[in-house]
Amino acid sequence: MRFLHTSDWHVGRTFHGADLLAEQAAVLGHLADVVAAEAVDVVLVAGDIYDRAVPSAEAVQVANRAMARxxxxxxxxxLTSGNHDSAPRLGVFGDFAAAGGLHLRTAVDRIAEPVLLEDEHGPVAIYGIPYLEPEPARQALGVPDVKGHNGVLSEAMHRIRADLAGRAPGTRSVVLAHAFVTGGQGTDSERTIAVGGVDQVGGDVFGGVDYVALGHLHGPQTLADHLRYSGSPLAYSFSEARQRKSVWLVDFGADGLAEVRRHELPVPRKLAKLTGNIDGLLGAGEHADLIDCYLSVTLTDSVRPVDAMRRLRERFPYAVHLEWQPENGKTTAAMRYAEAVRGRPDSEIARNFLDACRGAPPNDREATLLRTALEIAGKGEE
Structure with missing residues (x-):
């Protein structure tokens, strides 16, 4: 039996305000091409199908078309639900969908009920652990004394191993889980799941099964041969710019896990970073290869350029993130508001505000306008 391990689709997510539905549709459509080309039997999605608990109609349509393909x-x-999904909404028609080959595992009380499939070597039991928020999960599992992610996941795996032990000898097993496993490397785009400052669980929690398809962390990574993250199919933060997004092709033989291969995914739109002064970045003949990339731009001008993002987008239409870090290192020390204004006239406060925001005091024209405005307001310096 051949599996395709995926996770963290996050359909409906935006990238610094840019709509990603077209890119998501393209890369999820590629999964169907992989299924056909590699004769995949089962696609696993280890949580975070959507980016929010109540996805938009457009996001639902993109996910539906991808699954249909x-x-x-x-x-x-x-599929299992992740911390971004609404488990009840995602799983509401699960029993009906199963008849069409879509198996939804989103209910805590059904953790030990596997999807049972067979190949020429016998049965394969596929268990889905939905994202377990520790406090409600321990009540739902009837184990009020366990603590944190490690406690509830340990209980879930205990129930899975107990069910597996009662299956026919030689039954092979897969577990889908959405969690932060110790040893994994996070990025800037995962929502924290920390409880009391602790968000990780030990990999030994998942012992006793042939393969564990993990979700939650967005970078593809191998914690053990049988314990892997596929990562998200698209980059959702600039911290992922150097990652090669991929999925795992997992082959089972008669004795369980036989081989795992990595399949790299297409990149609908690359991510890149640029640093420099605005005139240099906009100069003709440079950076032409980045025009179609999502860009994070750091400007080093000594004075903050006016209307910088609009100017950048005239050349780089997919510039989505902008920072200003002047080369001269001039910064305004953090100061509480009360300290910044204590004993100072309004005109000085206004001048200092401009200096703090753009790194330069008001010019003569701006100073005149400020002074006139304050006089009209009846707050000119005495």
């Missing part, structure tokens, strides 16, 4: 390509799907 995967199903038409010949694979069944097994």
């Amino acid at each position: 995967i199903r038409a390509a010949g694979a069944q799907l097994v």
Whole structure:
């Protein structure tokens, strides 16, 4: 049996305000091509199908079309809910969807009920652990004394191993789980799941099964041969700019895990970073290869340029993030508001505000306008 391990689709997510639905549709459509080309039997999605608990109608349509294409390509799907999903909404029609090859595992009380499939070597039990928020999960599991992510996931795996032990001898097993496992490397785009400052669980929690398809962390990574993150299919922060997004092709033989191969995904739009003064960045003949990239720009002008993002987007239409870090290192020391204004006339406060925001005091024309405005307001210096 061949699996395609994916996770963290985050359909409906934006990138610094830019709509990603077209890019998401393209890369998820590629999964269907992989299913057809590699004769994949089951696609696993380990949580965070959507980016929010109540996704937009457009996001639902993109996800629905992607799943329909995967199903038409010949694979069944097994999905669990992540910390971004609403488990009840995602799983509401689960029993009906299963008849069409879409298996939703979103309910805590069904953790030990596997999706049972067979190949020429016998049965494979696929268990889905939805994201377990520790406090409600320990109540739902009936174990009020366990603590944190490690406690509730340990209980979930205890129930899975107990069920597996009662299956036919030789039954192979897969577990989907959405968690931060010790040893994994996070990025800037995951929402924290820390409880009491602790968000990680030990990899030994997942012992006793043939393969664990992890979700939550957005970078592809291997913690052990049988314990892997596929990562997100798209980059959702500039901290992921150097990652090669991918999925895992997982082959089972008669004795369980036989081989795992990495398949790199297409990049609909690359990410890049630029640093320099605005005139240099906009100069003809430079950086032409970055025009179609999502850009994070750091400007080093000694004075903050006026209307910088609009000017940048005239040449780089996908510039989405802007910072100002002047080369001269001039910064305004952090100061509480009360300290910054104590004993100072309004005109000086206004001048200092401009200096703090753009790194330069008002010019003569601006100073005149400020003085006139204050006089009209009846607050000119005496």
